[in-house]
Amino acid sequence: MKEFPGAGGLILNEPLLWEQGRRGRSGYSLPRPDVARAEPPAELAGEGPDFPDLSEAEVVRHYIRLSQWNFSVDAGFYPLGSCTMKYNPKTNERQASRPGFAGAHPLLPAALCQGALELMAALECLLAEITGMDAVTLQPAAGAQGELAGMLIFHAYHRQQGRPRSKIIVPDTAHGTNPASAALCGYTAVPVASNERGVISPEAVASVMDAETAGIMVTNPNTLGLFEENIRAVAEIVHGRGGLVYGDGANMNAVLGQVHMGEIGVDVLHLNLHKTFSTPHGGGGPGAGPVCVRRRLEPFLPVPRVRYADGVYTFSDDYPLSIGKLQAFWGNMGNLVRAYSYILSLGAANLKRASQLAVLAANYIKERLKGVYHLPYDRPCMHECVFSDKLQQAHRVSTLDIAKRLMDYGYHPPTIYFPLVVPGAIMIEPTETESKETIDRFIEAMQAIAAEAEQSPDTLHQAPTRCRRRRLDETAAARKPRLTG
Amino acid sequence: MRYLPHTTEDVAEMLAAVGAGSLEELFAAIPPECRRRAEMRLPEPLTEWELDAHIDRLAGRMATAPEAKVFVGAGSYDHHIPAAVGFLASRSEFVTSYTPYQPEVSQGTLQAVFEYQTLTARLLGLEVANASMYDGASALAEALLMAVRVTRRPRVALARAVHPLYRRVVETYLAPAGVEVRELAFGPTGATGAAAIGDAAELAAVAVQSPNFFGCIEDLPAIAQTAHAAGALCVAAFSEPLAFGLFKSPGRLGADIACGEGQSMGIPRSFGGPGLGMFATRMQHVRHMPGRLVGETTDVEGRRGFVLTLATREQHIRREKATSNICTNNSLCALTAAAFMACLGGSGLRELARLNYDRSEYLKARLRQAGVGLAFDAPTFNEFTAVFPPRFRDTYRRLLDRNIMAGLPLEPYYPELADHYLFGVTETMPREDMDALVREVQS
Amino acid sequence: MKELSELTFPENLRYAESHEWISPGGSPVRIGISDYAQDQLGDVVYVELPEAGKTLAKGAPFGSVESVKAVSELYLPVAGKVVETNAALADSPELVNKAPYGEGWMIAIEPANPEEVDALLTSQAYREKLKG
The missing domain is CATH 3.40.640.10 (Type I PLP-dependent aspartate aminotransferase-like (Major domain))
Incomplete structure (x- = not known):
């Protein structure tokens, strides 16, 4: 009998912060007062917030116990589709925490922050070369803000052309953020259905692309893990009618060194450094979402931009067509240092190999699980593969049950019920940093769960049983929201 | 590469299971006209110690405490992190x-x-x-x-x-x-x-x-x-x-x-x-x-x-x-x-806020004693605006050369506030540094 | 989700293709969503309703109903003026699941053209539509 990672373990209970502590305790080393006490005006003074007082040891134990209730990619296989949960290299953490970067004030004059500016300029060049685009901004805080930047660039470009437009084409295989980002610029999303091969057809785009349409948002590879093979034809139609092509680069991990995004017609592309470029996701951020553009859109990039002249790096605000600013300062520097370190550690050949191995792993899982689970699009995939629960429905077992049962086996579930074009979708993205043994063991777990679905479906309905908590009542949480304690 | 675990045998076995002859064949679904024609041109990969040295060089070209004295908050504050x-x-x-x-x-x-x-x-x-x-x-x-x-x-x-x-x-x-x-x-x-x-x-x-x-x-x-x-x-x-x-x-x-x-x-x-x-x-x-x-x-x-x-x-x-x-x-x-916030607790947060208030009030008072004007008289926290004669610009530049940032010039943000400087200090700024600053701006 | 045969569609009501029901005869008339609609949505967690006094056109959105992971707009099957909303749903949205035709009603309106009510689907016609 093979042993899966999932096991019972000693999980310690831990109350909420304010259910412990005693007034008068402290976990903070206050500096010695060396100036006189000053009295603030009495009418402004408040009593301060009602926080619990805890000792340092209590705080440490609290968060250590909490940390042990979390699944993380450092602890186990995390095949969450579309999220690229690859290994987060530890050297990146060391580089980002260097006092020169971590301790730097953002408003230092250029002469006092040459190191950060040089790093930013170099990272922009690296990302431009990797994507095949011409200019890069590092400012967006996450992928969704990158999308917003992209839509603002569309908006500014069309206004400058003297012809503002009101609509944007969003295929059904796009990320949910796409329409929300477009709406912030006042665009109405025009949906386009993917064809029977799971990709966009040029005809469908031609039928809706008009002079009122600002362009199209394409995720390539798309959320089915398929390469949008008609992208050049689609781009030609959109460009021919005065529109622009937005590339959602969330799935860039599939095509490093394979595709030159500039040449296939993409005008604006965002990257998720916390996916493709190995910066940790932090349980929901911070991320970083640089945006790459073709030359003609460079004037619209957010300010300030890093410039280099006479051996000195400076920030410049002198871009009158710029969309403006997205964050108070310059971008999530900590993650920029990490991504820069990652790219320098790998180099061109290893980045390309990373994509090759990511695609190999996804195809390997697809082939080995085909037949065990329903595969709606049976063709070579890129970095992720999408199954469904169609075969298990006969036993009244759903995608949710399969996902929850995987936890008992010691795996984080794949992305489920997305993309929407596949009912009951199970979207698996293994990434290149998982060994063949890990992937084989996961495949065996998926096979064992499919067998359980037939023989003892209730085991799946009851799952998970080995986690800190069993299934939680999300309905009660939403009906009577309790958002603070 | 230490992040990529696949051996030649692993790759061969996986390719066989997939039915592909090579890693490149996996990308056959990408039409030839969409393929990159040239390899990416990036620097050769660095070893971990080469990376350490490289980032060390960059990080070393940044002005940070304790060598640099930055008397600026303006949305980013130097507080002690336990x-x-x-x-x-x-x-x-x-x-x-x-x-x-x-x-x-x-x-x-x-x-x-x-x-x-x-x-x-x-x-x-x-x-x-x-x-x-x-x-x-x-x-x-x-x-x-x-x-x-x-x-x-x-x-x-x-x-x-x-x-x-x-x-x-x-x-x-x-x-x-x-x-x-x-x-x-x-x-x-x-x-x-x-x-x-x-x-x-x-x-x-x-x-x-x-x-x-x-x-x-x-x-x-x-x-x-x-x-x-x-x-x-x-x-x-x-x-x-x-x-x-x-x-x-x-x-x-x-x-x-x-x-x-x-x-x-x-x-x-x-x-x-x-x-x-x-x-x-x-x-x-x-x-x-x-x-x-x-x-x-x-x-x-x-x-x-x-x-x-x-x-x-x-x-x-x-x-x-x-x-x-x-x-x-x-x-x-x-x-x-x-x-x-948990480390500070209610009592700690209150005390820390007071220490910050004390320090900015101290610097304010010392500057005022030194003949520096204050632009505004509303009560402040941690930061305040001082006004200097135009000749202070030279002093400011000289101080920058010595890694001292004597406030943030407000003119780029508020053209009406030429020669106004925004100062900020927190609990991490010792009194002797504030005293030294006052001496510098006086001279 | 239930089989169609397990769902009920009272004969005394009229139905819209967008799955709202309306109680015909007299004024004001009550409006809610069908057993099919509540079953499709799953556990209802929130119902957004209009203010009383609002006059709306036929087919106009008058609110929305939410489950944990979905939102559906509600459409007025006939033109009219909203005279009352079901205040109980604010605290007990589950009434929409428990009694879609009773305590789970949503709004009462004065129809602008009462004949529009009769033109809606009968219970039988609605069931046929759902069969596809």
Whole structure:
């Protein structure tokens, strides 16, 4: 009998912060007062917030116990589709925490922050070369803000052309953020259905692309893990009618060194450094979402931009067509240092190999699980593969049950019920940093769960049983929201 | 490459299972006209020690304490970060997990964020806080968009004394949405008078920052009252939340939305990012609120647990009608801030805020004694604005050459404030450094 | 989700293709969503309703109903003026699941053109539509 990672373990209970502590305790080393006490005006003074007082040891134990209730990619296989949960290299953490970067004030004059500016300029060049685009901004805080930047660039470009437009084409295989980002610029999303091969057809785009349409948002590879093979034809139609092509680069991990995004017609592309470029996701951020553009859109990039002249790096605000600013300062520097370190550690050949191995792993899982689970699009995939629960429905077992049962086996579930074009979708993205043994063991777990679905479906309905908590009542949480304690 | 575990045999076996002859064949689905014609041209890979040396060189070209003396806050503050906070925030169970979509295996992050929401709501004096926004500036922009949704009015008033870079972000977010931004002037005291608001009848929100960019405490009760009388929301931004350890919270003073930067709460300045967008409001507006929310519930055995909730506001469900497009936020920074607030406790936060207040009052008094003028007389926290004669510009440059940043020149942000400098000090600035600064600017 | 045969569609009501029901005869008339609609949505967690006094056109959105992971707009089957909303749903949205035709009603309106009500689907016609 093979042993899966999932096991019972000693999980310690831990109350909420304010259910412990005693007034008068402290976990903070206050500096010695060396100036006189000053009295603030009495009418402004408040009593301060009602926080619990805890000792340092209590705080440490609290968060250590909490940390042990979390699944993380450092602890186990995390095949969450579309999220690229690859290994987060530890050297990146060391580089980002260097006092020169971590301790730097953002408003230092250029002469006092040459190191950060040089790093930013170099990272922009690296990302431009990797994507095949011409200019890069590092400012967006996450992928969704990158999308917003992209839509603002569309908006500014069309206004400058003297012809503002009101609509944007969003295929059904796009990320949910796409329409929300477009709406912030006042665009109405025009949906386009993917064809029977799971990709966009040029005809469908031609039928809706008009002079009122600002362009199209394409995720390539798309959320089915398929390469949008008609992208050049689609781009030609959109460009021919005065529109622009937005590339959602969330799935860039599939095509490093394979595709030159500039040449296939993409005008604006965002990257998720916390996916493709190995910066940790932090349980929901911070991320970083640089945006790459073709030359003609460079004037619209957010300010300030890093410039280099006479051996000195400076920030410049002198871009009158710029969309403006997205964050108070310059971008999530900590993650920029990490991504820069990652790219320098790998180099061109290893980045390309990373994509090759990511695609190999996804195809390997697809082939080995085909037949065990329903595969709606049976063709070579890129970095992720999408199954469904169609075969298990006969036993009244759903995608949710399969996902929850995987936890008992010691795996984080794949992305489920997305993309929407596949009912009951199970979207698996293994990434290149998982060994063949890990992937084989996961495949065996998926096979064992499919067998359980037939023989003892209730085991799946009851799952998970080995986690800190069993299934939680999300309905009660939403009906009577309790958002603070 | 140490991150790529596949041996030649592994690759061969996997290719055989897939039925592909080579790794390149896996990309056959990409049409030839979409393939890259030339390999990427990137530097040769670095070993770990080569990388150390390279980054060391770059990091060494940055002016940071203790060698550099930076007497500037302006939205980024040098507070002491307890070793315990840094240690906890680097636990890889928190650092290397994704957004907690599967609550049974994410209770650590979920409980930590629930606690963050609670402490933030208490700090800001409001009923509900979200799981975080990107930073103070984008939080303010989203707050104004929220006010437009709540009131269905297309216009907001924004104080000129709000951080100038926050105002740039507001402009970026609001202009394409067609929301008009009216600027509220600041008065001679450095604060925004309620009288500046004028007719608020068409306004969705009146937004000020308190303490404002000049460090001045705004008269929030009067501003809130004027806003409310006209049916507008009062939005209170901030860049230094430590102030609420000493001064009354924005919620208590009448703000409907309090939003701002939480970097002060245990997060390294990191050249400006990542920071922490703190965002709180009243429960009646929760369905208009942007950002993720964690809520308390029970599992099938009746035990307390936490889940992401009220997700129907968000982009993945409501798509173009969502309250925001935000998904990845700054969760780890929120956890860091919660651990920082937990270390301080109520008593510690109050004492730390007092120590900060004492220090800026000390520097203010010493500069005044040295004959330096103060631009404004409204009460301040941590920061204040000093006025120098034009010849000080040379002194300023000379000090910069010695890695001393004697305040932030305000003229680039406020042309009307030539020769005005914004000073900021925190508990980490020793008295001897402040005394030395005073001597330098006197000479 | 239930089989169609397990769902009920009272004969005394009229139905819209967008799955709202309306109680014909007299004024004001009540409106809610069908057993099929509530079953498709799953556990209802929130119902957003209009203010009383609002006059709306036929087919106009009058609110929305939310489950944990979905939002559906509600459409007015006939033109009219909203005279009352079901206040109980604010605290007990589950009534929409438990009694879609009873305590789970949503709004009452004064129809502008009462004949529009009779033109809606009968119970039998609605069931046929659902069969596809």
